[in-house]
Amino acid sequence: MKTRYKINEMTCSGCQAKVIQALQSVTEYVEVHLQPAEAVIESKKKIPLEELQHALSHKGPYTIQEIIVDENGTQTYSEIAHHAIHSSDKHNETPKNLEHLSGKYYCPMLCEGDKVYDSNVGCPICGMDLVKIGGNPNDNDEVNHLKKLFYQSLIITIPVFIIAMFGMKHDSFIYQFISFDFGIWLQFIGASLVLFLGRNYLKRAWISFKTWNLNMFSLIGLGAIAAYLFSFYVILNPHNFHSSEHLPIYFESVAVIFTLMILGQWLEAKAHQKTKSSLEHLLNLIPQKATIIINGNHSEIDIDKVQINDELLVKPGEKIPVDGIIFSGSTSVNEALLTGEPLPIEKSINDKVLAGSINTDQTFTMKAVQVGQATTIAKIIEMVNKAGLSRAPIQRLADSISGYFVPIVVGISVLTFFYWSYFSLEASWLFGLQNAISVLIIACPCALGLATPVSISMGIGKGAQYGILIKNAEALELLEKTNVVITDKTGTLTEGKPSLEEIIPLQNYSEKELVLLTAQLNANSEHPIAKAFKDKATYYQLDIKPTKMVANIAGKGIQGMIESKKILLGNEALLNQNKIQVSEEIKNQVQQVQDLGKTVSYVVINTEIIGLAVIHDAIKPEVSETISFLHSKGIEVIMLTGDHKKTAEAIAKQIGIDKVFASQLPEDKLQMIEKIQSEGKIITMIGDGINDAPALAKANIGIAMGNGSDLAKDFSKITLLNHSFSNVEKSIRLSEKVIKNIKENLFFAFVYNVIGIAIAAGVFYYATNTLLSPMVAALAMCLSSVSVISNALRLKRIKL
Incomplete structure (x- = not known):
């Protein structure tokens, strides 16, 4: 038997995949359609709704209802299963089956489905930062955490760097204040503390090698640990390096690498935060309270207590609390923050008003239609967040390249070590290890990983500014x-609405007189074309006196009595019905207007055609x-x-x-x-x-x-x-600039890595007699990432 079900909260292809997976755990045959959000299950016997709901609850906030069709073909839905995890009157509270996961983390790209992690160690598949379950998506916790981490690392790194730079020789002025051995051990302690602060990135590196999903943290972790362990070996066995001018320790490199890496992560997080701020700040504009009307009494309630169909009171100057329609009264509403339109919009009964917009004129009452996460502002923010996480094809190309890049770099590093250790003129395992570590550090694909997502995020934010x-x-x-x-x-x-462009007088009448006549005929009608005539009269500031003796003639027009005169307003079929002849001259005039894509109605008094009403859905300028x-x-x-x-x-x-x-x-x-x-x-x-x-x-x-x-x-x-057609042009210009920016970033990242690896491997050593130290490599690596972010941030200044 086949049974149809409605699936609630299934909004995208990712949801669709999870629903399919959940229902397949219950039955073998299932079809799931995104539009409409339905599932068809075929089974030998009907599966209890509770069992299906239980399976869905493990995949997300999805609820299921059976679709029931009666003998008349009317479609209804069964009650939602008793343990449904979301309902409209609970205002998006934490799903019951996910409460035990609060505080854990998941990958926003859902690389491993709904798998969660105990801490933000990064996704083992894509390397992205994880998202905390139950956290506020609008706060700056991650940015503030990285900022604090950076400054802690910087405070520790500065003395380590100073001791390393100025304390290379035993007779350095540094050792007038501290002993040489104490200086070395201070560097060890400092590097150890910085590694501790950045331990999550070491975990990411370990996971990347463990799962063989190599990413930028793979090289960072490998290079830093190699330098740290080698330096630790040196200070434990200094006698093995007595011939050197100074001990080859690189604790300062480890500290600088991790400090600069944390800086890069902080800058990236700040960039992402900025791209969302242009829309997320709208949530702060929604009032926290609303005035509800119950049995004629007014009372103030929290915004999250507002229910659908509640009657609310909005006074002049107040912000509209939820999406709804005007129940009584009329006003002007400033929707600039939502639509980009600077002028207030006139609103009256049955017009829609949006949460966050401002009532600029009169008190009115409204009926709540959409509340909580269903409001226009909340939906916009949700879509922007999803867009920030979605990946363009060009980004998937960069990700794919990174997967091959890491093992190639590791291979080059190994070859570099063996060449400089055993086959070069200065054959020394010290040279070999130093160059190998430099290759690992400078080749870090941080810039490559940032090239696309930061530009995409900035592009999405810039688009939001233009509506x-x-x-x-x-x-x-x-x-x-x-x-x-x-x-x-x-x-x-x-424009999507008919307007009375003009009335062409054919007899001894002025246009204003004909406008007043036709407006009076349409005064009691709510038809869009009738509104066009009334709007024209309002424009001319004419006093409309409605007439009750009016009849609508379906498909032909309208006729009525005004001051004992029979008035007709309609097409030629209406004239034919009343046996009114149209001259060839007038027909030719009508044809010329129609050739311009406009509609013509005849204006008649008794049996005489006195004017032509040109009705037009105006082309947007x-x-x-x-x-x-x-x-x-x-x-x-x-x-x-x-x-x-x-x-x-x-x-x-x-x-x-x-x-x-x-x-x-x-x-x-x-x-x-x-x-x-x-x-x-x-x-x-x-x-x-x-x-x-x-x-x-x-x-x-x-x-x-x-x-x-x-x-x-x-x-x-x-x-x-802002429904302006010119924004199509702006959208294409934005796309061109974003893609150009991405290509610049990718070019810079690849060229940088090619040149940097060659220098670090010592390819130019015999020409320059210079090797690249791990510390300089770390600085160069960070600068490349900062350059990519800076280039992407240029998108904030573009004009479309």
């Missing part, structure tokens, strides 16, 4: 490779310029719209679109994208409606307009929060 919400790092790379842009029309290229930019990049632009062919072609001609396909259903748009992709082209799809969702999901990059449907935004990889 470009990038949900997936891959989108940043693919945008730069786009060669076809497919766009919807209504709400994407146009920035569209033509953006289309020109796309063409300059060699990108083909195609319009797919459900509108009529004549209107679509007229608009396309105005703005320079290459191809037009009108009267398109959602499945038509999807098939068109599949066809173009089969030609090997990379498609960016731009849309805003529910009908665009399948195409947005199928395209290589889906871009949703910020004022579009939630479904469109869910399926897209990029959302333009």
Whole structure:
């Protein structure tokens, strides 16, 4: 038997994989679909819902409900299993089955699924810092910890470095204050303390070799331990080195290596923190209290106590606590922090308001629609965090190279040791070991590991500043490779709402008189076109006196009585119904307007046509310029719209679109994208409606307009929060700059390593008579990482 289930909290492909794994532990045959979030289980007998829920609870905050379809085809859901780990009225509390894991760590890339660790020793697979379960994602604990660690290491390293640099000879001034032997043992103690402070990085190095998932910590740990153990051997056996001018100890190198490495980790953590701050600070703008109305009484409650459908009171100057709709009253709302629009937006009954925006005008009441992590701000932050963890293909290339890089470097280090120990003119195992250690240190792939993620993170943060919400790092790379842009029309290229552009008088009437007449006819209607007439009257500051004698004629228009005169407003079919003739002159005038992609309604008094109302969904002013930019990049632009062919072609001609396909259903748009992709082209799809969702999901990059449907935004990889079409251009420019920045970082890292390894191995020794000490190698290694981070930070200053 087959049974369908709804899976709650399954939001991405990673969730899908975990749900499949969980349900396969219960039954052999299972299909799991992400959209809609459902599972189909086939089994000989029905599996208890509690058993399925128990399996899911071990994989995450997923809950399962059976889908029940009655004889009328109506679909309902069973109750959530009694031990469900999340419900809308518990406001995202810690899942019961994960409470015992609080304080443990997991890899944000989920390299080993849901495996947890006792401490932040780094992921054994990818080497990334682990995330603490139950911690606040918005705090600076990691940054502060690394900062403290760096300063502790620095305080210890400075005296070790001074003693090493100025105390190479027995007659150094340093030994007027301390004995030579005491100075050596101070260096040993200092290096030991720094290694203790950086013990987690030694653990990472050990795990990387143990699992053979080699990363930058592999070389750091190997090089530092080699230098430390060799130096310890020297101070225990100084008589073996009596011929040297000074004892070959490198405790200062160990201390400097780890101190600089901690500095690099701190700078990286700070860079990541900065990229998220542009959105995370929005959470701090949400008030901690809300005024709730219960039975007419007002009381203040904590924000996390607000439930869906609660009635809330918002006064002028207050911040809106949750997402909702206005229940009574009207006001102006400043949504600049969410949309980038500087001017307040007029809001009235049934209009949506967003948490964190500011009520700038009148008191109103609202009904809570989305609370807690379901609010727009919380979703935005969640998407940014996910995007910061997602990996672009170019980053996976760098990761793959790092896996081969480490064993190659270790091999070079071994060859360097044997050459300088046994085959060089100065054959000395001291030379050999020193050069081998230098190779290990200078070849550390820190810069290589930082090259991509820091640039991606900075790019995502920069996009957020412009209202470009990038949900997936891959989108940043693919945008730069786009060669076809497919766009919807209504709400994407146009404003998405009809407006009365003008009324052309045909008799002895002024435009204002005709606007007042048509506005009165539409005064009691809530139709979008009726609103266009009323808005025009408001613009002219006309006093509208509604008339009750009005009839809507489906598909034709509206007619009514005003001051004993019969007024008609509609298309030619309405005129035909009333046996009103249209002259050829007027028909030609109407045709000229329609050729511009506009709609015309006739205005009639009794039987006389007195005017033409030009209704237009205005093209966004920035569209033509953006289309020109796309063409300059060699990108083909195609319009797919459900509108009529004549209107679509007229608009396309105005703005320079290459191809037009009108009267398109959602499945038509999807098939068109599949066809173009089969030609090997990379498609960016731009849309805003529910009908665009399948195409947005199928395209290589889906871009949703910020004022579009939630479904469109869910399926897209990029959302333009201020719904400006010009942000398509900005998105592509951002992609170009980020990819260029990554390539610069990768080039620098590779060239640096090639040259550094050659110098450290002593390739230029006979020409320069100079060897690279481990300490200088450590400094150079750190500078390369700092250079990569500094180059990535340049993205903060770019203008799109």
